[in-house]
Amino acid sequence: MKNKEIADLLKRMGTLLEIKGENAFKIRAYYKAADNIAGLSEDVAVVSEEGRLGEIPGIGKTIAEKIGEWLATGQLKAYGKLTAEVPETLLEIVDIPTVGPKKAHLFFDKLKITTIDQLRAAATDGRLAQLPGVQQKTIDNILHGIGVVAKGMERINRGTADQIASEIVADLRQLSCVRKIDVAGSFRRGRETVGDLDLLAEATDPAEVMRVFTGLPTVAAVQAHGDTKSSVRTRQNVQVDLRVVDGESYGAALLYFTGSKYFNIKLRQIAKKGGMKVNEYGIFKELKNSERKLAGQTEKECFAVLGLPFVPPELREEMGAAELFDEDQPRRVPDLIEQRHIKGEFHVHSTYSDGKNTIAEMADKAKELGYHYLAVSDHSQALRVAHGVVEADLKRKRREIDALNTKEKSFGILMGSEVEIDTNGKLDYNDRILSEFDVVIAAIHSGFQQTSQQLTKRLVNACRNKHVNIIAHPLGVHFGKREPYDVDFDEVCRAAADNNVFLEINSFPIRLDLDSSHVYAARRHGVKFVINTDAHRAEHMDYMKFGISIARRGWLGKADVLNTRTWKQVAAALKK
Ligand code: DGT
Ligand code: CA
Ligand code: CA
Numbered sequence: 198m199k200n201k202e203i204a205d206l207l208k209r210m211g212t213l214l215e216i217k218g219e220n221a222f223k224i225r226a227y228y229k230a231a232d233n234i235a236g237l238s239e240d241v242a243v244v245s246e247e248g249r250l251g252e253i254p255g256i257g258k259t260i261a262e263k264i265g266e267w268l269a270t271g272q273l274k275a276y277g278k279l280t281a282e283v284p285e286t287l288l289e290i291v292d293i294p295t296v297g298p299k300k301a302h303l304f305f306d307k308l309k310i311t312t313i314d315q316l317r318a319a320a321t322d323g324r325l326a327q328l329p330g331v332q333q334k335t336i337d338n339i340l341h342g343i344g345v346v347a348k349g350m351e352r353i354n355r356g357t358a359d360q361i362a363s364e365i366v367a368d369l370r371q372l373s374c375v376r377k378i379d380v381a382g383s384f385r386r387g388r389e390t391v392g393d394l395d396l397l398a399e400a401t402d403p404a405e406v407m408r409v410f411t412g413l414p415t416v417a418a419v420q421a422h423g424d425t426k427s428s429v430r431t432r433q434n435v436q437v438d439l440r441v442v443d444g445e446s447y448g449a450a451l452l453y454f455t456g457s458k459y460f461n462i463k464l465r466q467i468a469k470k471g472g473m474k475v476n477e478y479g480i481f482k483e484l485k486n487s488e489r490k491l492a493g494q495t496e497k498e499c500f501a502v503l504g505l506p507f508v509p510p511e512l513r514e515e516m517g518a519a520e521l522f523d524e525d526q527p528r529r530v531p532d533l534i535e536q537r538h539i540k541g542e543f544h545v546h547s548t549y550s551d552g553k554n555t556i557a558e559m560a561d562k563a564k565e566l567g568y569h570y571l572a573v574s575d576h577s578q579a580l581r582v583a584h585g586v587v588e589a590d591l592k593r594k595r596r597e598i599d600a601l602n603t604k605e606k607s608f609g610i611l612m613g614s615e616v617e618i619d620t621n622g623k624l625d626y627n628d629r630i631l632s633e634f635d636v637v638i639a640a641i642h643s644g645f646q647q648t649s650q651q652l653t654k655r656l657v658n659a660c661r662n663k664h665v666n667i668i669a670h671p672l673g674v675h676f677g678k679r680e681p682y683d684v685d686f687d688e689v690c691r692a693a694a695d696n697n698v699f700l701e702i703n704s705f706p707i708r709l710d711l712d713s714s715h716v717y718a719a720r721r722h723g724v725k726f727v728i729n730t731d732a733h734r735a736e737h738m739d740y741m742k743f744g745i746s747i748a749r750r751g752w753l754g755k756a757d758v759l760n761t762r763t764w765k766q767v768a769a770a771l772k773k
Contacts, residue, residue, distance in 0.1 A: 198240045200240065206267065206273065207260070209285075211224050211227030213288070232255070233255050236553045245265055245268055283311075286313075290316055293316075294346075304319070304328075313346070316343070345678060345679065352392050353390060353433070354706050355388070355391065355706055357433065358384055362380045362394050362437075365396065366380065366396070372405065374401045375398055375400045376400060377399040379397050379398075382455065383456070387510065389712050392436075393436035393437065395438050397440055397441075398440070407423065442477075445493055445494060446493045446494075449477055451496055452464075455513060460514065460515075467503055467522060471504065507530070511533065511750040512533075512750070512752070533752070533754060534749060534753050534757070540568060541563065541570035542563075542568070542727075542738070543571075543759075544615065545731070546575050546576070546583075546615075549573070549594050550583050550585060550586055551576065551582075552733045552734065556594075559573060560610050566738060571608075572636045573598070577616040591633070598611075609764055616638065617640065617641075618659045619655075620644040622658030624659065624662055628663075634664070641673060653689060659698075668693065670703040670731070672686075674709065675707060681710070694725075696773065699759050701726070702726055702744045703731050703744070704731070704740040711751075713751045715751075716748060725758075728760060
């Protein structure tokens with residue numbers, strides 16, 4: 198389906214028109230059309246072919262023609278004309294935190310700024326400061342934002358990495374000469390962001406694998422093309438390395454290329470003490486004038502000959518791994534949480550706020566995933582941009598949930614809410630309303646610029662409210678836009694643990710918040726966790742796997758996570 202591509206194109210047009218300073222009607226038309234196509238369950242190509250584009254709300258004749266042109270030719274003349282006037286690089290400027298289309302228009306209109314470099318220059322040489330309404334604080338925020346964006350471009354988020362890796366792996370798996378293929382590196386260790394992708398394969402015809410790999414449609418440039426090793430850059434500008442090795446060495450190579458570097462060094466030290474040597478070909482016993490291979494085929498036997506327990510990839514980091522190998526008192530390898538333990542989740546949205554699917558549709562997806570329960574937690578009233586639910590609509594939502602539940606025996610829909618914590622730490626619904634939800638999630642969506650003390654106080658206040666069960670995305674991370682808040686995390690953890698509040702691991706790929714290092718730290722404070730997806734569409738519930746990776750990297754077992762329990766156990770665990 199081309200829906201997403203078309204929606205993106207229309208949204209880009211809307212933004213560029215806004216920067217150009219077109220009239221508001223025209224701009225809104227593009228945004229609205231983009232939104233409605235993104236939310237369409239049908240293939241827009243089919244709708245277009247059947248001449249039904251006009252039936253989609255917000256799509257008039259002009260936009261319908263443009264969609265038709267793009268579907269037929271893969272191009273849009275109007276877009277080419279527009280970007281000749283307002284270059285596409287302006288879209289990068291709009292994406293800088295605190296900038297947006299209005300400021301981009303101002304900078305473009307008054308200073309002819311079209312690139313991030315030009316904006317940085319104008320911010321530092323004093324030209325921005327001369328524009329109307331631009332304060333020093335605005336300029337500081339923009340410079341900080343440019344730094345965050347630059348950092349975000351160095352690494353890719355896990356969602357993007359997952360998409361690229363699964364496509365390439367699926368393509369290569371189809372070759373009959375490929376016997377095994379795995380993604381190694383930081384991706385296999387479950388990291389929240391990935392520098393590049395490292396693939397490893399066993400194949401009877403390595404040259405054929407290299408030929409197909411370097412010729413994949415997603416490849417934009419081939420950086421190296423060897424007999425058993427190649428590197429490419431994809432169209433999204435992500436580097437992917439692929440190595441083909443013998444079956445005899447597959448386990449050793451997987452171990453080596455999974456890393457981390459720190460972990461590999463540790464293994465080498467341990468091997469050395471036992472008169473052994475580790476490299477990507479195997480584990481060897483060092484003899485007087487020769488060496489003997491002890492293991493290499495599987496990772497498991499490599500660990501075994503080193504006298505070590507199998508260490509799951511997520512734990513092969515500096516954080517924690519040193520303790521696993523402590524000589525006097527090695528820490529036991531924990532039983533980590535697994536995806537199959539998840540019995541439901543608490544943070545998904547429906548059409549009651551800014552979700553694209555109805556409660557019933559979200560519930561169907563949850564059942565498909567084998568869940569026993571699902572809390573539908575829409576935004577609260579103050580979050581207007583996300584159509585927060587006003588009090589009158591809460592009754593309607595409750596009735597709808599009750600009606601759906603009477604038809605079910607083994608699945609329960611819960612009435613939740615994602616309630617705004619305002620800039621003073623007050624919640625957006627009063628206690629009477631809050632007491633009527635089955636589960637209450639508190640969250641911050643505004644006032645990110647506050648001081649560390651203020652932000653800490655807001656989170657702590659929310660924990661102390663007698664109805665709050667969960668703090669959503671506790672550190673406000675937004676990939677490429679916002680770094681974690683600078684809060685007193687220890688204090689937040691204490692407040693959560695003391696008030697029986699669960700900290701969320703938000704699995705949405707641009708959030709991944711808490712991240713694994715904060716999970717690891719919070720667990721030591723006795724904090725309990727919940728893994729949610731923050732789904733705004735049914736298919737977003739598949740993001741659960743990203744949250745599981747973070748939980749595993751943070752050393753969490755099944756018992757540390759609320760949504761591994763049955764609903765009955767959950768109800769008891771939520772009592773404050
Ligand atoms: P990334 O790509 O920055 O997210 O992180 P990694 O861990 O995937 O790092 P990468 O792609 O440079 O290398 C993949 C693995 O290969 C790494 O985790 C361990 C192994 N490796 C790479 N270079 C070295 C090295 O110089 N020494 C050792 N012992 N291992 C290495
Ligand atoms: Ca890598
Ligand atoms: Ca690499």
